[in-house]
Amino acid sequence: MQWNHIQLPDPEIQTLSESLNISKILASLLLRLGISNPNKAQRFLYPRLAHLQDxxxxxxxxxxxxxxxxxxxxxxxxxxxxxxxxxxxxxxxxxxxxxxxxxxxxxxxxxxxxxxxxxxxxxxxxxxxxxxxxxxxxxxxxxxxxxxxxxxxxxxxxxxxxxxxxxxxxxxxxxxxxxxxxxxxxxxxxxxxxxxxxxxxxxxxxxxxxxxxxxxxxxxxxxxxxxxxxxxxxxxxxxxxxxxxxxxxxxxxxxxxxxxxxxxxxxxxxxxxxxxxxxxxxxxxxxxxxxxxxxxxxxxxxxxxxxxxxxxxxxxxxxxxxxxxxxALNQERQEIERSVTNHALELVETQGLAKQNAIISFSPDWHSGVVGIVAGKLSRIHNRPTFILTQEGESAKGSGRSIPGINLMTALSECSDLLESWGGHPMAAGITLNPTKISEFIDQFNKVISSQLDALTYLEPPLEISEYLSAEDLTEGLLEEIELLHPFGMHNPEPIFGIRNAIIPFPVTIFSEEHFRFQIKKSSGLPINGIAWKMASNIPPHNVPLSLAVKFSFNYWNGRKTPQLELIDWKLPQN
The missing domain is CATH 3.90.1640.30 (inorganic pyrophosphatase (n-terminal core))
Structure with missing residues (x-):
């Protein structure tokens, strides 16, 4: 996985840090959200219902x-x-x-x-x-x-x-x-x-x-x-x-x-x-x-x-x-979703759909209640706008999910002559069309997406590193500041930090077969505990300098609140 980090101008970071009396790390995170005005930053960090407009x-x-x-x-x-x-x-x-x-x-x-x-x-x-x-x-x-x-x-x-x-x-x-x-x-x-x-x-x-x-x-x-x-x-x-x-x-x-x-x-x-x-x-x-x-x-x-x-x-x-x-209905939905996802992934593989600009897959047997979820999963797996379609009565209906940079509403407007109905948002949309038009829609939609893409390629999206830290930066004081950025979500993602020359002093501890726990060493004080989800097949070496990409948050367990890292990726320094 490629890591991407854009260094921000230090004077801007310093100015915002001094204006709000916050760390340069928090100032940098605010600037990455496009917030440079101290008053706006203050409102962002300390939201109030009184700030709602009339x-x-x-x-x-x-x-x-x-x-x-x-x-x-x-x-x-x-x-x-x-x-x-x-x-x-x-x-x-x-x-x-x-x-x-x-x-x-x-x-x-x-x-x-x-x-x-x-x-x-x-x-x-x-x-x-x-x-x-x-x-x-x-x-x-x-x-x-x-x-x-x-x-x-x-x-x-x-x-x-x-x-x-x-x-x-x-x-x-x-x-x-x-x-x-x-x-x-x-x-x-x-x-x-x-x-x-x-x-x-x-x-x-x-x-x-x-x-x-x-x-x-x-x-x-x-x-x-x-x-x-x-x-x-x-x-x-x-x-x-x-x-x-x-x-x-x-x-x-x-x-x-x-x-x-x-x-x-x-x-x-x-x-x-x-x-x-x-x-x-x-x-x-x-x-x-x-x-x-x-x-x-x-x-x-x-x-x-x-x-x-x-x-x-x-x-x-x-x-x-x-x-x-x-x-109970959610458990039933999960079973249906799992089945449809597996079948859709199989069709993508056998039909070579991942080689196209967009993935559009149809089966009359799929449950219409889960097509949006499945489209979202496939769009993330293959980093392509995706539509999953099924049969409803005489029509084919389905849901689409996009990727950053591709506006579904703009694309669908150029295919509207092939659709019975369509609507939604730039990142999520629904369509209805005659099943006989599916092949034509696939061709037309792919052409439209191609024109939106320009030079954009479908490589694996890079991992955006918000800021590089040392192990010594990983303090409860920093966590208290990071918590001011909550709640995380769309357009305010949880920051991912890079840590250079991190040392994992002991072999990791695997649990539930696919996850592991680890620690990273600090020059003084106790080590920082960490966890890695579904990464047991990619275990980092111990006692070797590493570059780590992590999230940093409080872990709550048995009434205790302790700092914890979540490992996203790791590399040897030369990589």
Whole structure:
């Protein structure tokens, strides 16, 4: 693996270090995040809810609030349509709770993935309207490009508020009487709320609604504590892989704390069934690999109404049963995912797909609920944009995942004549097409990707070294500073440090066959403990100077908090 390190100008590091009274190492890490202004750096290191911008700065926020207040005053029937992923589920939960608190009795609907497809389809709308005829419908985490479906609702006399963060297509424009809150459509690309996912936008909407109620002395103005909603916001934000910067960082920072000590029985039951360690701080990875997949499993394989109801109810026994169901569904999802992944990898090998600019693989037997996860795995393994497609009815449907530098939305727009539908984000997208068009789509998409690539090659991406340290730099003081950068996530990755001339004084200790523990020697004091995951086939020599690439963090075990290295790669100095 190639290591890459760009040396930053020392005067810039020194200036920021002195301005904030922080180490040069922390100053360097901030500069690598593009933060050079001392005031911005201070806000980044010490996020505060007071730093959130006025929610009324979002385009159409006032219109959405006024229409909602009218619905509350007139006791209108309201329907909430939310997507079936974690962002959609938490958005639906949050808005349902808020509207109930303010006196409405909203009916919520989440699409049945296999029967109704993604988002605001005609099928899910017909089910949503089968039991009631609302005066107002909220579309959450969908709807930006649903021109025909919104027109269908309008023709039935139903007003529509869309709160969404998906990018719009040039040829899809909602009517002006539709209230759309979507920063990617209307707002300044530098706005600190630009990259909020839908649950973050619903939180902003709730904030705006409460502000209005307080200004007008509404009797229920103080019925909701906004801080109590942040557990839902963090769940959706981390799971949706949006950048953990600006307002996303603030909401996630406080939301992680709220999840760990949540008063919500559904969160408590989910924490328990997920095996979270309550004695150590919650990290975004706990959401990404434990909580999020269990919530997502229901939308992938069953009905996402289950986790919504779990998160809404105050009955802990019901929450426990629901969490156990989610856990069982997640285990089923893992088995299905493993099978599809192995088959897809086999096809990539036998069909030589890894030699193309993009990997596009199709099988009518694959489960549509896991194609996005499998596409993500293959894109990381082969460092190529990847689409995994399966058969649904008469159409081929699937999900794509990209790599840095390749914008899926731009590429798909140039293939749109071959697609029945498409949408998503630059790094993740979904498509539907006629199976007879797959071969043509593969050719066209590869040509488009080739034009995006220019001189970019598909070599293994280099390991980015944030800073080179000595073993003596590995102190608890440095760790306390690194913790100021938490939470790590998209666009704020956990730093990887290079250590030159490191000495592992004793042979490593292998455990569970594929991992090992080690120590590195310091010139004075105790050695630093380290761990290497799935690296037992690549064991470094002891008592030999080495270059190590490591992460550095606190390890929590049996009530103790100690510094620990995580080995990412190692090299002999000459390499």
């Amino acid at each position: 929610p009324y700065e979002l385009t159409n926020m006032d219109r959405a609030v006024q229409r909602t207040i009218s619905a509350i005053k007139n006791h209108e029937s309201v329907t909430i349509l939310g997507d079936y992923d974690v962002d959609g589920i938490t958005s639906t939960t949050l808005l349902t709770y808020v509207l109930k608190t303010f006196g409405l009795n909203p009916h919520f609907v989440t699409p049945l993935r296999l029967e109704e497809g993604y988002g605001m389809t005609q099928a899910v709308l017909e089910r949503a309207l089968s039991d009631s005829h609302p005066g107002l419908l909220f579309a959450l985490d969908c709807g930006t490009n649903s021109v025909d479906e919104v027109a269908f609702l309008k023709n039935k006399g139903i007003d529509v508020i869309v709160i969404d963060h998906h990018q719009s297509k040039a040829d899809q424009t909602l009517s002006r009487d539709t209230i759309l809150i979507n920063p990617h459509v209307y707002d300044d690309p530098e706005a600190p709320w630009l990259n909020l996912c839908t649950v973050g936008l619903v939180f902003k909407f709730t904030h705006a609604l409460i502000k209005n109620f307080k200004e007008t002395d509404h009797p229920k103005a103080n019925a909701i504590d906004l801080k109590e909603l942040l557990d839902l916001v963090a769940l959706g934000t981390v799971s949706d892989l949006v950048p953990l910067l600006e307002e996303n960082r603030i909401l996630t920072y406080y939301g992680l704390q709220k999840i760990q000590h949540s008063n919500r029985p559904g969160i408590q039951a989910l924490n328990k069934v997920s095996g979270l360690n309550q004695s150590q701080p919650l990290k975004p990875s706990d959401i990404s690999f434990r909580l999020g997949p269990r919530i997502n499993a229901c939308g992938r394989l069953s009905d996402a109404a289950l986790p919504v109801n779990m998160l809404l109810t105050d009955d802990f026994q019901k929450c426990t049963l629901a969490a156990q169901q989610l856990n």
